[in-house]
Amino acid sequence: MCAVTSKAKTAFVTIALIAIGGLSAQAEVTCSERSFDGLAYTACEVDPRVDELRLFLDAPSGEKYGQFSTIDGALANEGKTLIFGMNGGMYHNDRAPVGHYIEDGQEIMRVIPNAGPGNFGLLPNGVFCIQNDRADVIETLTYDAARPDCRFATQSGPMLVIDGELHPRFLKDSTSRYIRNGVGTSEDGVRVVFVISDQSVTFHEFGRIFRDDLGVPNALFLDGSVSRLHAPQLNRSDFGRWLGPIVGVVAPLGR
Template structure:
């Protein structure tokens, strides 16, 4: 029998077993812990500050919100979060999701839960929305795509949710042809970009007032997406609880959100 207080140096084999056990325990924690539905970060690009949030459309529930179950306008991120809480779910990300009229109805095409609430507007018009080409953010069962409006009309994708806005920021890897490097029109702006496989979805909001040219370059050169769509400017807002951020202001129209189900 060893006396009380006896100690000895561990052998290399014992140390190896302990290290292997700790490594397996840590790996088990990583595997069993749920992955974040969306990853957000703050970045700087060419002297401007932005917040970027990325999601995987194959694994996350990306959707649109406009009116609640009783038909009342959501208007604020907090109203959506409160409604989801009654369904044992949570809002893990949100952003204003397209231009709207004074009554908060969508300016362009809008589909929610496969129900079309506003038709496609294919023609040019006043303001940023009518600065063609514009586009549509289409969310399907296992992918999400930014699609130029006329291509959308030609292909007629089966979207669970869709919102039209404009102008396009990036079109097949190229900046919108009307963007000017020396523009003096600066606003807080937000938008969304997608990869060709429809899996990677990147949302961005500027924390400085930026031009369309600067915002488009962010998506094309820093975020490296093939297609990107301007969602709105000036009223742009973000809900990102992982960054302790919940922007507040006037009531919004369409809102893009990511839902986590328990």
């Protein structure tokens, strides 16, 4: 009788538990508080191959969703819930997206390729593109030339990390500090990391957590003064000013 290795035993037990319903093979959003360079952040990781990652803008009523609770209320009617949420890009006073925006394959706002005032216009900026089995942060001009088949997309700026390099305009000795949030993606598009700072940080510091701590080659700033997070697993759901685009992960109720 041949010996069974420890690794083989572990694999057998895992398969058996899944078979009898003791474990779920479906991945979940994982949120955690973390520190980098003495600064406090909260990071949430998503796998777009198994998690229903999407954008929200207009509610069935025709009004903008605006709050995580509004989305959750609408999803409850479908037997679903919001297990993660974050503001998903800059918006005008009427809460319409400032830049490119796609929802369920429909383009709501065109690509804005040129420089302009404010953080959005601090080129290079970028697009967060969600496809069926991956998600990517892509520099805007590269995105505009390639036009990937995004089911959802939101344009924001500036880019935080571009092919492993910090945005060239970021200053190490900057004194401009705000609460900030953003998203980074792996090269293969299967690791998506959303981060919000839990204290005021500079762009240089914020870019470094994506590049040097989380190890993602591309990352995009989503906003500053309105940065908010919905993370029920941390008993956290920020409330404040009404939002424009919101990015989130949807799951069946009871998951």
